[in-house]
Amino acid sequence: METLLFHEIVKAIDGEILKKTTKEQFDSVIIDSRKITEGCIFLALKGDNFDANEFVIDSSKKGAKLCIIDNLCFSLKEVAENTSIILVKDSKKALLDLAEYYRTKLNIKVIGITGSTGKTSTKDILAAMLSEKFKVFKTKGNFNNEIGLPLMIFQLNDSYDVAVLEMGMSGFGEINNLARVARPDLAIITNIGVSHIEHLKTRENILKAKLEIVNYFSEKSSLIVNGENDLLSTLSSNKFDLFKIGLDRNKNTFATDIEILPASSKFKVVTFNGTHEFNLNMPGEHNILNTLLCIECCELLGMSFEEMEKGLNNIERTSMRLDIVKGDKFTIIDDCYNASPDSTKAAIEVLASFKDKRKVAILGTMKELGEEAYKHHESVGKHLKKNNIDILVSCGEYGKAYFGGFEKENNSFLFANIEEMASNISFLLKKDDVLLVKASRSEKFENIVNLLKSLDIKGE
Known part of the structure; x- marks a missing residue:
């Protein structure tokens, strides 16, 4: 980070100076009080379950030399002597405003x-x-x-x-x-x-x-x-x-x-x-x-x-996005970072490209689809059928929608939750299977991937 001057910061965020010390230059912005570094700016944000303004005193003692707050819930006398305090109306807006100004430099x-x-x-x-x-x-x-x-x-x-x-x-x-x-x-x-x-x-x-x-x-x-x-x-x-x-x-x-x-x-x-x-x-x-x-x-x-x-040749791919892991027993397509109808259909097409292998789709709920969620899960099931996927394994509230589109009752396995799936999935797999694992991030299907990587196959 390039240097920001105190007066630049005050102007950029339209702040009120509550306490001013001699330090004029700053070269880092931190929002996590656990990661305070000497001389940094601590910008206190409010979340649904926390108010970082409550950690300003502690942050000043750890080395923060400027704290930007939107809630004066402490006594200024308790702040470390060499820490400045700026008050704003909304710390989240101040974060955006300060970054906007910094970009211009x-x-x-x-x-x-x-x-x-x-x-x-x-x-x-x-x-x-x-x-x-x-x-x-x-x-x-x-x-x-x-x-x-x-x-x-x-x-x-x-x-x-x-x-x-x-x-x-x-x-x-x-x-x-x-x-x-x-x-x-x-x-x-x-x-x-x-x-x-x-x-x-x-x-x-x-x-x-x-x-x-x-x-x-x-x-x-x-x-x-x-x-x-x-x-x-x-x-x-x-x-x-x-x-x-x-x-x-x-x-x-x-x-x-x-x-x-x-x-x-x-x-x-x-x-x-x-x-x-x-x-x-x-x-x-x-x-x-x-x-x-x-x-x-x-x-x-x-x-x-x-x-x-x-x-x-220098590509550094983000994990859990179509990572293909080839093991001794089967191949895992780890695409469980997130899921939408479009990305799931694309992943299914990658699964279908594995010829002469039994193809297993392990799918969880796709979030934020609103009133049309059932229809979109069903359309993914139809895409499984269209691409000749052999086995569907699912859990969650829209598992039946997947199955309705897939239309292969004998090759469909629905579990109540991810824990039940984890306990039983080993019985459904065979050596040399290709497994696609995909769900929205909140479903935590990386736990299924980790299980599969260490799994002893109990099926035939």
Whole structure:
């Protein structure tokens, strides 16, 4: 983090100085009082079950030299002598405002990535490609919301050339706030599905919310979208450059000669600059589309195909996203970080690519689907049937919906909960099975993956 001065901070967050010491310069922002470092800024946030303002005294004694608060629930006399205190109306807003100001001090290209699914994989692919030519920062883990993204911004400094920032949301206004902070020069929308439809009611509203990513575009900014998505394919703009990728010649960048294998894929890309064959160490057509988005972005930043290809060798994939683990007894496709209808169907297609093996789908609930949840789970069941998946194992409130679409009663196994599934799943498996494990994050299906990795097969 580059240095922030005390007077800059006060102005950026519209704060009231309650206590001022001699320290004028700060180079780190921390929101977790357990991680206080000497000389840091401690920004006290309120959560549903906690109020970090209650930890200000302790944080000052641990070494925080500036505390930003929105609740004076302590005596200033108890604060360490060399700690300044600034009061704001809303600490969460102050976090966003301070990060927005800090962004203006940086001479760095920012690329924002949003979409219903595929954000993290696209981030990983793009950061790897760009790393061949630039020093790249990318969002760590799931720091993609109104708290996580500002913390990522504070980790930037002018030693980086490019920042690849993931932007998530659950409702209107959130992407707008993230775009206000990050001010992306380039933006990518991976697709528009039904994730968060419980809150936004229609896919058209989801598109509208995702398009908030362009709200702070300059005249030199560009948006890159997946033109294979029905809603994104109809986009047009006279306010900024719009580029579409896909699988046909009507797109700015498109793929031909596609070959999809169980653990990888191969394709030729055609762009304005020519043609090149790419080998991708990731399975699935959806990852080819994600890669096309990245190729378009890299071209806009002046990279050659050869540089992109070399960069792909540096890919660092986020865990629990289509991780293929080959064991002595069976192969596990670990895709349990999260789940939506679109991402689950894509994972099923990867499972189906394993030929001459018995294919087992182990599925849990997909969250935030609202009133149409049953229909969407049933559609996934139909996709299992369409792709000739052999066995369905499920638990949760929509297990019957999966089964209704799958229509293979003798090959369907429903458990009341994940604990019952864990106790019985070993009896359902056979040597050399290929197992897909997928559910929404809150279902904790990584416990099933860990069990499978150490499991003795008790079936035939």
